Amino acid sequence: MIIVSVSLYGDRKMVRHHCRMCLLAVMLLFTHLAAYGAERDVTAGQAEKYELDARKIIVDHVLDSYEWHLFDIGDRNVSIYLPVILFYENGFYLFSSKRLAHGTKAYKNFAIAQEGPHKGRIIRVLDDGSTPDPHASYIVDLSITKTVLAVFIASLLICLLFVKVGAKYRKAETYHTPRGLPLFFEPIIMFVRDHIAILAIGPDRYHRFMPYLLTVFFFIFINNLLGLVPFFPGGVNVTGNISVTFVLAMFTFFTTHWYANKSYWKHMFNMPGVPAFLKFPIPVMPVIEIAGAFIKPFTLMIRLFANMTAGHMVILSLTTLIFVLGSVSMVMGYSISPLAVLFLVFLNFLKILVSFLQAYIFTLFSAFFFGMAVPKESH
């Protein structure tokens, strides 16, 4: 998909050439890894104690957490400890995540589960501080986690940015060429309008969907870009978090059905032009249509989540590769690093493209769903 998307833009021949080169580089890398794996099996006994848990590092970076780990100085862990907010059995609990000590301690019988179905989430524990309470009721966990804070920061940034742009437009003489920020954003806004909204919804009905489409586009785009920044306040896998994509998909779902017109509902429950036996006594068509209404936002949710998480994982894998190999032997670590860094640079450029592309795809598909919800009443 990535190669296809790359070749959509720019000089096809050149891009194809570059892609071939990159594929070659990947193959070389995997050959190295295979050779390394074979070697490691032999020396497994000695190497194991130095080995980094690459999987844990990668998954921890991709997942949400109750603290924002900034960096380590030697053995000291520098983190922002975020507030934990819980509602449990009519009680309200607000405390710093520092009290949970990265999941090693319990506070007021709350601890971060280290395994099980709730792994990584706060659960009720018994007085020993680690055994899950078998009689615990549901915990409403509204903690400000890393991803929540990242969403807040991104939201604030987006609001400041676009309110500033909007203010410039309020004052603007309409016939003037835009300058500064408006000059940067207007082509993108125009792109969303002409190549997403008008294309997918139609030139006479797209207006009311424009604010949502633009917001969702820039929200995803800016969060994707912030996710590429490797340090605070970036680097959080916001758009690769299933809850975030779930909420975005839900917004699309509710917007679709809020604005859906008579024709849409008619198609859903009583599809015209379809033989009656498909609707009665077993309502095959309505069932398919209703399932489709839920599957559409579901695909939106999964697509964005999977693409962004996969991208983060690939970048993290390449970064950890240096340290994994370095922990085996210094020579290996240093020799792999130039290749890994080169590839990381390429991947980061690709991720910038993917950031745009995923925002585009999410917005385009949302627009297509809106377009289906407000068809021309021609049937």
Added chain:
Amino acid sequence: MELLMPGLGLIFWMTVAFGIVLFILKKYAWEPILQVMYAREQQLEKTFTDAKRIEHEMTQLDTMKSTKIAEAEKAYDEMIAKAHADAEKIISEAREKAADEAREIGEKTEEMIEKYKEEAFRQIKSQISALSMDIAEKVLTEELSDRNRNSHYVSKLLDEIKVN
């Protein structure tokens, strides 16, 4: 599995944050931006249609101008032609009139000549008659002596004069 499990807290905060962003951006960003973009496009379109209209008017004016020029030229030609014709007419009329007058004068002159001629004849006649009378008197006086012999001859003379 942790990756695929949506968390309630994040869903809640994300809904709140995105909702607020959507509301603020709709009110303070997209509406003014889209409005200005729309107004600008309208203005551009208007300018284009105006230019088209003016161009059309210009071509119309051009054709009008050329027709006017053609008309004027035609009128000029007509006027010249008419003037020429008038001049011809006047000249020919003058010529005719002159000819008429000349003829009239000629006729009058002839008449007068005739009259004078008659007058002259009459005078000549009277003089001839007087002379004849004188001659006759002389002849008579001469011939009176021999009246019988000459009287026949006198009357014969007189008859001859009358013929002339």
